Ligand SMILES: Nc1ncnc2c1ncn2[C@@H]1O[C@H](COP(=O)(O)OP(=O)(O)OP(=O)(O)O)[C@@H](O)[C@H]1O
C-alpha cells in the first residue's frame with residue numbers, strides 16, 4: 092500500500108528485526124525477575140512445572156492459532172469448541188463404560204472422539220470461511236455461540252462428569268509424567284517443536300505467510316489459497332482436540348464454564364509473541380513466550396499479595412495492548 | 426542555471442544501512458522548465474526525487490529552496506512550500522472515491538460542513554482538463570491503472586505547485602493518455618512551474634525535456650540542456666555502453682500447436698476470443714488499456730471465471746484455478762507487480778521461490794538451494810539491490826526483473842507475459858527481449874500483452890489486436906505497423922487515427 096512511499100527513511104532491517112525478537116524475551120525475563128524477587132518459591136521446580144502444565148492447554152491451542160492468524164484468519168470459537176469437545180468426550184466415554192469397562196479401550200475411544208470432533212469442528216469453520224467466503228470473525232463468532240450452547244445443552248445446564256472409576260484411571264495423563272515433567276508439558280513441547288518446524292521450514296508455513304501477506308499475490312503465484320486456509324482451521328481444531336484430551340483428566344468434568352475466554356488468551360499469546368494480527372508473518376516460538384508471559388502474570392499475582400489476583404485480567408489486557416503498540420512501532424520504523 | 430533554481434540538491438548522498446545508493450548528486454530545477462531525470466533501474470532516480478520532495482532526508486549534502494538551505498521534516502512541509510510529488514507507486518486511498526481522494530486532507534468546507542458541491546465542480550473541472558472520463562463518485566479501487574494515474578495528477582494540479590515532481594508518470598499510460606499528460610506538463614511550464622520527471626521512454630524525454638540529468642549507479646554522469654542529446658546518446662550514457670538493436674532477430678520456427686482457444690469469454694470483459702499459439706512462437710496482443718486483454722488471459726489461467734474451449738497441446742482442458750494452469754505448464758505473469766506479483770513485505774528469496782516452492786522442498790525447504798536459485802536469478806536477470814532488502818524497497822525495474830525470474834522458476838511451457846517491460850530501463854529492455862526470444866527458441870509458446878506498440882511490433886511474430894473485449898484483427902510481417910494497430914484498436918478510419926498514434 093502506501094506505507095512504502097510514505098515511510099521516511101526505513102530503518103536498517105537488522106535493528107528492526109532485533110527489536111521484534113528481543114521484546115517478548117525481555118518481557119519474560121523481567122517478569123521472572125519480578126516474580127523471583129517477590130516470592131522465593133516462584134522459581135522453584137514445583138511452581139515452574141505447575142505454571143507450565145496449566146498453560147499447556149492454551150499453549151497447544153495457541154500454536155494452532157498462530158497458523159490461522161499468520162494466514163490472515165482468526166478463530167474466536169476455540170474456547171467453546173474445547174468445552175463442547177470435552178463434553179462430548181465425557182458423554183461418549185460414560186456411555187461406552189458399561190459395555191467396555193474401565194480400561195485403555197474406553198480412554199482410546201474418548202481420545203478418538205475428541206480428536207475427530209475437534210478436526211471436524213475446525214474443518215467446518217474453515218469451509219465456511221473459504222468456500223462460502225464469510226469473514227472469519229463472523230463465522231467463528233457464530234460457531235463460538237453454537238458450541239457454547241451445545242455444551243450447555245449436553246450438560247443440561249449443569250456439569251458433565253466422567254465416571255469416578257474412569258477418572259481415576261485417566262488422571263495420570265494430567266498428573267503423571269516422566270522425569271518429573273508432566274504429560275501436558277511434554278505434549279505441549281512436542282506440538283511447539285512440530286509447529287515451529289512447519290512454520291519455518293516447510294512449504295505449508297511459507298504458504299501461510301504468503302496468503303496472509305497478500306492473498307492476491309499468493310493466488311497469482313499458484314498457491315492453493317483456499318486449501319491453505321482450510322488446513323489452518325482444521326489443524327487448529329485438531330489441536331483443540333489434543334488440548335481437551337490433556338484437560339479432561341484434570342477435572343474430569345465439563346460444563347458451560349469450561350474454556351471460557353480461552354480464545355482471547357490464545358489470540359493474545361499469539362500477538363504478544365510477535366505474530367502480525369493482520370497476517371503475513373508468524374512465529375511459533377514467540378507464541379510460546381506469549382503463553383508463558385500471560386500465565387506468569389497470573390501466577391505472580393497468586394503468589395504475592397501485592398496486587399489482587401482479581402486484577403489479573405486488567406494486567407494481561409494492558410500487556411496485550413502494549414505488545415501491539417510495540418509491534419507497530421518496530422514495523423513502521425518511526 | 427543554478428542561480429535561478431527554485432529547488433536544487435547540492436552534493437547529496439543517501440545511505441540505507443551500510444549501503445550508499447546516492448553519491449554526491451547535484452541537480453537544479455528552474456521555474457518554467459521541464460527537467461528530465463533518466464537512468465537505469467536502481468540508478469537512484471526515485472530516491473533523488475523523494476529527497477527533493479521531503480519524503481526522505483539526505484544522509485549528507487544539502488537541499489536548497491530558492492537558494493537557501495532547507496530541511497523538510499515531513500512531505501507535508503515540502504508540500505506547504507509548493508512542492509508536490511507523484512509517486513512511482515500509487516498513493517491513493519483505494520476505498521475512497523475519486524473526489525474524496527483529490528481533496529483528501531484539504532476538503533473544502535462551508536462552516537462546519539463539507540462543501541460537496543464546490544468539491545464536485547472542481548473535481549469535474551480537473552478531470553476534464555485531463556480528458557479523463559471517470560465519475561467523481563467512482564471508487565478508486567475500481568479504476569484502471571491509467572485512470573488512477575490521472576487522479577494522482579489531478580490531485581497534484583489542485584495544489585498551487587511551484588515544483589511538480591513526477592516519478593514515471595507515463596509508465597501505466599497509453600500513448601494517447603501520455604499525449605494528454607504532456608499537454609498538461611506544457612501548460613504548467615507555461616505557467617512557470619518547475620517540473621521534474623523520470624521516464625524510461627526516451628522519446629517522451631526528447632519530446633518534452635528542456636534540461637536533462639542522467640544518473641548511473643547513484644551518481645550524475647551527465648547534466649545539461651536536453652537539446653544536446655538525442656535518444657541514442659541518452660541510452661548510451663545511461664547504460665554506459667554502446668546500444669545495439671533493441672529487438673532480437675525474429676528467427677523463430679513455430680512448431681506444433683501448444684494452445685488453442687475457441688470462443689473464450691470472460692463475462693464483463695471479453696467475448697468470443699479465439700486464437701492458436703504454436704511452440705516457438707511469440708504472439709503479441711495489442712489494444713488500448715481497458716480492451717480486456719489482461720482479463721481474457723486471466724480468465725484463461727483460472728484467475729477469473731471464464732467459459733469457452735481451451736486446448737493445451739491438443740488436449741481439451743478445464744482450468745478453474747491458477748495452480749491447475751501451472752500444472753499444465755501454463756503461467757501468467759501479471760502486469761501488476763505491486764499488488765498481484767510480489768510480496769512487498771518479504772525478502773527476495775521468499776518471493777523468488779513462492780511459485781515453485783515444491784521444487785525446493787522435500788518435506789523441508791532447502792534454503793541452500795533457494796539461495797543458489799537467487800544467486801542464479803540475480804546473475805541471469807541482472808537484479809540490482811541489496812539481498813537483505815525487502816522487495817518493497819527494490820527499485821521498480823528490479824522488482825519487475827524479480828517477478829520475471831520468479832515466474833521462470835515454474836518452468837512454464839506456455840507463458841503469458843502482461844506488460845513485460847513496464848518501468849524497465851532501455852538496457853534491461855534489450856536484455857528482456859533477448860530473453861523472451863530465447864525462451865521461444867527453446868520451444869516455449871509465448872504471449873506478450875503490451876501497450877507499447879513498438880514493443881509488440883518489434884518482438885512478436887504475429888499480433889492480435891483487441892477492442893472492447895473482442896479480437897478485431899490479426900497482423901503479421903509487414904502489415905504490423907503502428908497505424909494498422911491503432912486502426913484496429915480504436916475501430917476508426919486511418920486518417921482520424923493519427924492523433925492517437
Ligand atoms: N528503503 C530502502 N531500503 C533499502 N534500499 C533502498 C531503499 N530505497 C531504495 N533502495 C535502493 O536504492 C537504489 C536506488 O533505488 P531507486 O528506487 O531510487 O532507483 P530508480 O532509479 O528509481 O529505479 P527504477 O527505474 O527501477 O524505478 C536501489 O538499489 C534500491 O534497492
Ligand SMILES: [Mg+2]
Pocket residue numbers: 470471472513592820821
Ligand atoms: Mg524509480
